[in-house]
Amino acid sequence: MIDYISGKLATLTPTMAVIDNQGIGYGVEISLQTFEALRDKASVTVYIQRQVNPRDGAEVDYGFATQDERDLFRQITSVSGMGAASARMILSSLSADELRNAILSEDVNRLKAVKGIGLKTAQRMVLELKDKLVKGDGANPDVLFQTDRNAAAEEATTALQLLGFAKPNINKAVQAILKENPSASVEAIIKAALQRL
Numbered sequence: 001m002i003d004y005i006s007g008k009l010a011t012l013t014p015t016m017a018v019i020d021n022q023g024i025g026y027g028v029e030i031s032l033q034t035f036e037a038l039r040d041k042a043s044v045t046v047y048i049q050r051q052v053n054p055r056d057g058a059e060v061d062y063g064f065a066t067q068d069e070r071d072l073f074r075q076i077t078s079v080s081g082m083g084a085a086s087a088r089m090i091l092s093s094l095s096a097d098e099l100r101n102a103i104l105s106e107d108v109n110r111l112k113a114v115k116g117i118g119l120k121t122a123q124r125m126v127l128e129l130k131d132k133l134v135k136g137d138g139a140n141p142d143v144l145f146q147t148d149r150n151a152a153a154e155e156a157t158t159a160l161q162l163l164g165f166a167k168p169n170i171n172k173a174v175q176a177i178l179k180e181n182p183s184a185s186v187e188a189i190i191k192a193a194l195q196r197l
Contacts (some may be wrong), residue, residue, distance in 0.1 A: 002061070006045040012038055017063055019046060028063030029084075031073075032092035037065035049073055051084040060084065068096050079128045081121065090114050103129050104175055134172050153178060156189035165197050173197055 005028070007021035014035045018025045028046055030038075038044050046063035047070045053060065062084060064070040069091060076087035090099060093114040102110040103126055111122035153174055160170045173193040177184055184192070 001050070002048045004045055004047045005063070007043065009038060009041060009044050017044070017046060019044060019063075026061070028061045029088065030063050031069070031088050033069060033095060034063060034065040034091075051077070054083075062088065066096075072096055072099060075129055075132060076125070079121075079125050081124065086116055086121075089116055100133055101179070103133055105179065106130070134168055134175070152184065152186045152189060155186045156193065159186070159190055160193055160197070165193075169197055 005019050005021055005026050007019040007026075009017065010020040010025055011018035011027075012035065014032055015029060016027060017030050017034070017038060018027045028048065030046075034046070038046070044065075046065065047067050049062045049064070049070050051060050051062060052058070062070075062073060064073065073084075073087050073091060076082055076090055077084055090111075094102065094110070098110070101107070106126050108119065108122045108126060111117055111125055112119055117125075157167075157170050157174055160174075161167060170193065173196040174189060176196070177189050177192045181188065181192075
């Protein structure tokens, strides 16, 4: 199993990248999100997810600029009825943060706005993925919240854990607080979370 490929970017289109690694060109299908991330680079690393087409058994490698995007791709394809093509379309239409926020806030209309995603599929995505995202299953905890890179969110989460609250509950509360006030200070996050927990 290939986890990632590093090398020279030989070819790049909005849907495909070819990475030259020691004279071997690896072609991978990509999202627009990855295309934007790789666009101005000579040397790249892409994280790989191999998918087998259930109809004809063909193997296709999908490449992602970040492990976070690959994790989301895996989560989307774990939803019943969601294939790799739909997952790539979603990741091309929404950034990782936008997708997470849409699922966590149950914004079905935002998901429905993606080409090929209907109401039932959007509802199924929310139903099957919301708990996984809140608990951080299969996702890098550093990117669970849209502003989790923000030191205030991390510090507040740690403080609340030290106070004895469960991480899934903290994650849910902090996510809601940051949605209302993305620039909240550590103190403000903790105070607001204590009222919700």
